[in-house]
Amino acid sequence: METIKNSIGLKLTVLWIGILFAMVILPTPFKSIAIGIFAILTIVLAIQRKAYFNLPFFLWNAALFCLLVFTFLYTENTEYGIRKLSTMASLIVFPALFSFIRKEDDHGIFKYHNQYLWVYVVSVFAFNVVAFLWFYITNYSFAGMIEHFATVVRVDMGKWRIHPIYLSMHCAVALLFSMYLLKATRSKRLIMLLLSIDMVLILFLLLYAKKGPLLALLVVFTLFVAFQRKQGLVKPYLVAMVVVVGLTVAIPKTRNKFVELLKIENLDKGSLTSTNIRYTIYACAKELIADAAFLGYGIGDYNDVLQKSYKEKDKPILVAGEYNAHNQFFSLMLMGGVLAVVFFGLMLAVNFVFAIRYDNQLLILLLIFYSLVMLTENILEREQGVIYFSLFLSYFGLRNRYLEAHADSTNS
Template identity: 40%
Template sequence: MIKASEDLKFKLIDASLMLMFALPLFPTNVKPYVIIFLGLSVLIGNLGKPFSFDLKKFLINSFIYLLMIVSLLYSQNMEYGLNKLETMSSLVLFPLIFALFPKCYLNDIFINLYKYLTVYFIAILSFNLISFFYHGLHYGETIFIHYPTVNKIAQGPYNIHPIYLSIHICVALLFSFFIIRKLQSNYKRAAIILFDIILILFLFILLKKGPIIVLALVFLIFALFQRSKKVLYIALFVIILNVVAIMSIPEYRAKFSELVKIENVDSGGATSTNIRYSIYSIAIKKMIESPIIGYGIGDGKDVLLETYKEESPILYKEKYNSHNQYISFMLALGIIGLMVFLFFMSYNLVYAIRYNNQILILLLLLYGLMMSFENIMEREDGVIYFSFFIGFFALKSYNEKLNEKVLNGKNLKNLG
């Protein structure tokens, strides 16, 4: 009877994790209920067991959010600050859920790891294919041009900004590296590679150069992890092939050539590179004016907008945020906030390296690099997945640590 109850609890947690990895397929208004289901399944999994809460892990992983709450004390725009805290609540919810996660299920959960990765991979592939062909019925061949826009404004509760859809594709491709490595069947590997090619095509259709560059770097690091010249040569060949494709297509060549011609947005044109360059130039000035504690979560963007109004009509008209997560933390929380966030990232990276948690290492690098040109923590399409993935895969490092302790204990017992 007890075993049946434990099996049911595990199946509940397993199902909730499956739904979380399939989250991109759910409309915006349903996603909170999926997260609540995960939280409830973890609480139910703890029933009948001694209470266990990893306070240290919770504080390290959520302290940046707690600091944002404190920053309300010196924010003028309380309404904006509270809205931001609501949007970024995943930064405290997932650390809470994973700090409560029952240790007894960890081994079984990570036996199913590749099942979860596959679910997410299929979810992102399905989302893109359904969206592309559905809107293709209306736009015809021009869907290749309109695809980024229709995803942003024409899908109701499934609307998603192209940069976040690009990030989803990058994460799905990253997961596919590990899926391919795990599969024994060459036919299944070929199928995943074919789906990878389709996702790469979608990445190029979305035409966001930052995610493409970051994915190439992460792919190269993954190849180095394999310690195989064959894998490294394949990775270099794929990267070179994509570079040749970019240079051969005028639209893509023009997009990437922005990187070598950077000017102020008001004099050089409103390219994505010029926009970011101009934003960063202004943001750095404001950071220097309040370097220790920043301006508060409510006022960080307002400070930028006030300066845009004086210095850049284009930036002010579009009400741009900082387009850099590290700068955003500096504006809101100062150097204290930035150091807290970097400590959180470094802490998880150190443990990932120690326990050879390659998937977490690459996720931290991927998201860390993405944050250098996008505020991915300040939209639900970014912060939910970041918080969930980092929290979940950090559990893998934690589980390896527990297994190491058990193994060392057995060895000491044998020696005794």
């Protein structure tokens, strides 16, 4: 009877990991419910067996959150600090939950690895297409959708509302996953289906016109081709790059975003562009970091001091927009100083080293992708960013153990 219970518990856990990969299509409240159910399943499964907790895995993946809790001790705005820690809770929740998974269960979970990737790719595709078609049919002309869709998904989608930067990241990660699915797929029909989905996702990525995710995707795409060490991929790679660059230049909205990079200035002297806004923010943030380099200002106060700096330096646009640091590393410095960046860097480095050791290419590319996007976005401080970052880091990080065991069995 106990064996049957364990089998059912494992099957439900396997199923629910698939649900987590499909969270992009869930409205905001149901994301928390999905994570809560996963927590119940993993804990119940652990209770049914002998006590087990992968402490090293938990520590190196949750250390940053623990440090941020420590900064709460010297913060004044406790209400904001609690709210921010709640938003970032995925940084400790997913490492804890995946730490309950025993080594003997790895095969039962990771044999569905490609299915999880499919679930995510199809979910991201469906979310974009359904949202676009719904508002096209009910509210806008096609030209209107092309012009306003990025605003529509941010403002008019209720519980499904999402900032286009995070939807761009979803599109980019889905394209990354599809590269490995194409590599593993032998069915011509599935290959054609994946390529069709990829073309649509690329168009949406260009429609959102977010420089960070697009540039990060081009970097990891280049690295993916390099990892394969196959000359036959060079020509398709060059064709794809030419097509993407050509479309970027041909689409005015996307082209103008990249033209901004040719003239980067402070807002006092330059035009009002997203690039110049970030440049001005960084100037303010760097001065604040220098004044509290070791411990920062605490999880509750870091944003307050940044907003105060905008007012003192007479930056009305930044004051009105209540902009965050728009750089995750700067933001961590403001929260917890050098210690926070060191903890975060160690978390990335440990996962990166193990990913290289066990040839976990997807984890390597995900770490590079997110690190590049973090240069211009605070993705750990928004639910739509931190949930998926922590989920993927925990899932693909745990997969290192499975790849290690698989390599040992192959060599033996």
